[in-house]
Amino acid sequence: MRCFAVLAALALCSAALCAHAAPAELRASGSDPRVSAPQAVVPGSAEAWRLRVRDAAVVRGGVVRLGDIADPLGAMPAGEWERLAATVLWPAPETPGKPLQINRQRLGEALRKALGDVADACLLPNSLAVQRDGAVLLEEDLRSLVVRTLTPQINLLGGHGELTDFRLPAYAFTAHDGQSVVLEAGDVAPGRISLRFAVREMDGSALRRFSGSVFLNLWMDVPCPMRPLGKGEAVTPDLLTFMSCNLAYQKGAVWDGRGGPWQTVRSLGASQPILASDLAPLSAVHRGDRLTLVYSQGNVRITAMVEALEEGGPGDTIAVRNLESKRQIYATVLDSGTVAIK
Numbered sequence: 369m370r371c372f373a374v375l376a377a378l379a380l381c382s383a384a385l386c387a388h389a390a391p392a393e394l395r396a397s398g399s400d401p402r403v404s405a406p407q408a409v410v411p412g413s414a415e416a417w418r419l420r421v422r423d424a425a426v427v428r429g430g431v432v433r434l435g436d437i438a439d440p441l442g443a444m445p446a447g448e449w450e451r452l453a454a455t456v457l458w459p460a461p462e463t464p465g466k467p468l469q470i471n472r473q474r475l476g477e478a479l480r481k482a483l484g485d486v487a488d489a490c491l492l493p494n495s496l497a498v499q500r501d502g503a504v505l506l507e508e509d510l511r512s513l514v515v516r517t518l519t520p521q522i523n524l525l526g527g528h529g530e531l532t533d534f535r536l537p538a539y540a541f542t543a544h545d546g547q548s549v550v551l552e553a554g555d556v557a558p559g560r561i562s563l564r565f566a567v568r569e570m571d572g573s574a575l576r577r578f579s580g581s582v583f584l585n586l587w588m589d590v591p592c593p594m595r596p597l598g599k600g601e602a603v604t605p606d607l608l609t610f611m612s613c614n615l616a617y618q619k620g621a622v623w624d625g626r627g628g629p630w631q632t633v634r635s636l637g638a639s640q641p642i643l644a645s646d647l648a649p650l651s652a653v654h655r656g657d658r659l660t661l662v663y664s665q666g667n668v669r670i671t672a673m674v675e676a677l678e679e680g681g682p683g684d685t686i687a688v689r690n691l692e693s694k695r696q697i698y699a700t701v702l703d704s705g706t707v708a709i710k
Contacts, residue, residue: 417448425497426502426503428500430459431460438490457483465501465502465544467541468497470495471494476492502542502545505540506539510580511534513550514563518584530586537580548567549568559616560583588615590612590641591608591623592642596638600651620644623642630649631649652704656676657675657704659676659706660674661699676707686707
């Protein structure tokens, strides 16, 4: 309701400004306080110019001027913007630190009343938020905050990172100069990163929060097979090469090339990045291997020959068959030639 009240008074405000707020030189000359229209300019010519109205602005004092809410675009004649920027548009919001929202239609009407034909040169946002005192961070300011905050964390990941596809609010206000907008800590990993901003008071308390997101491309050299690998095949250094890969599009953690010995748990194509989930410890025992089964209980120790019925590494429990009794039992792999039961 307050917004409509203020905007409804714009017509009266324009008349009042003629008598009370118009520049002294205009009153002395007796000229119309509205800004005169620029001469027609052929679209696309070197002399064409426009005024872009921002999504949000902060003003100081009791009135809103054109220079508070707009920026010039194109080849504006020398001195023209200085003259236009000083034009008083309407009264500033009465309460400091409380934004006033003006929709596109009412904004256009208000500019037409204050500027006359110059309003035709204005590129309007869907809405304009105006606040008296405090500060405003526009989208480009929030973008800079994100880059500045995340870059040290991205550098710790290694490789080459790039932030793209920013999805941020058009603006964020602070009520006074003692408040600040910060990006709170969160997980940084390749792919889309959720962002959480906070408007903080001077004592560090968070007054309100808002969110956004950004996409992180992260290129790293990762191990890939030089040729296709079958399931269960040992992964040895001579079978590997390193290739640049964007980790943002990998469905899982990429193997770092360390540890082992490893074997594949599924078939892998040539030049395909190897994920950590694609590998398992290389089996010490394979199906069909003849093994020594050891049974220990106190001072009793019995051995027998068994056949492995499945693969396994040290510490794995596998099925084996006693070669004499043909009985199937489960035993723990000790090494490539020995299994044990208790």
